[in-house]
Amino acid sequence: MNLLSRYTKTILILSLLFSANEFYAQQGSITINQAPELETLLALKKEMNGSDSDSNRYKIQIFSGDRTGAEKAKSNFEAKFEKIPSLLVYETPNYKVWAGNFRSRLEADRALEKIKKEFNDAFRFKPKKKDKK
Numbered sequence: 749m750n751l752l753s754r755y756t757k758t759i760l761i762l763s764l765l766f767s768a769n770e771f772y773a774q775q776g777s778i779t780i781n782q783a784p785e786l787e788t789l790l791a792l793k794k795e796m797n798g799s800d801s802d803s804n805r806y807k808i809q810i811f812s813g814d815r816t817g818a819e820k821a822k823s824n825f826e827a828k829f830e831k832i833p834s835l836l837v838y839e840t841p842n843y844k845v846w847a848g849n850f851r852s853r854l855e856a857d858r859a860l861e862k863i864k865k866e867f868n869d870a871f872r873f874k875p876k877k878k879d880k881k
Contacts, residue, residue: 806856806874810834810867811845818843821867828866832859846875 811821818836822845825834834847847863847870850856856872863870 804874806848806850806853806872807846808848808850808856808860808863808870808872809844810847810863810870812842815843818845821845825863825867829863832863 810825811818822834822836825832825845825847829847832848834845837844837846848856848859850859853872860870860872
């Protein structure tokens with residue numbers, strides 16, 4: 749019986765010694781070297797991602813009609829939804845008020861749900877690409 753206890757104690761001590769190395773975390777430092785042009789490219793990408801003219805993004809149309817009505821709808825929208833940008837657009841023969849610049853359809857649908865409470869005719873859409881000539 750004593751032999752079994754000694755054997756168990758020996759195994760326990762050896763396993764603790766071998767696993768002791770695993771309990772200590774290593775410390776170190778990292779140095780990142782990057783070209784200065786990378787900062788310029790990152791800034792350009794951020795600017796492009798925030799651009800209102802990106803046709804891969806979704807928008808919500810809250811009004812289509814005459815100029816006076818569009819301006820009134822835009823000011824009402826801005827008063828109620830301060831965090832969502834709005835834009836007055838002229839597409840012959842109507843003035844339209846577009847809101848938001850959403851990256852995904854889900855994001856646009858969530859905003860549309862809130863906007864529809866104030867603007868019943870609002871709908872989500874994805875602007876068509878304009879050809880540059």
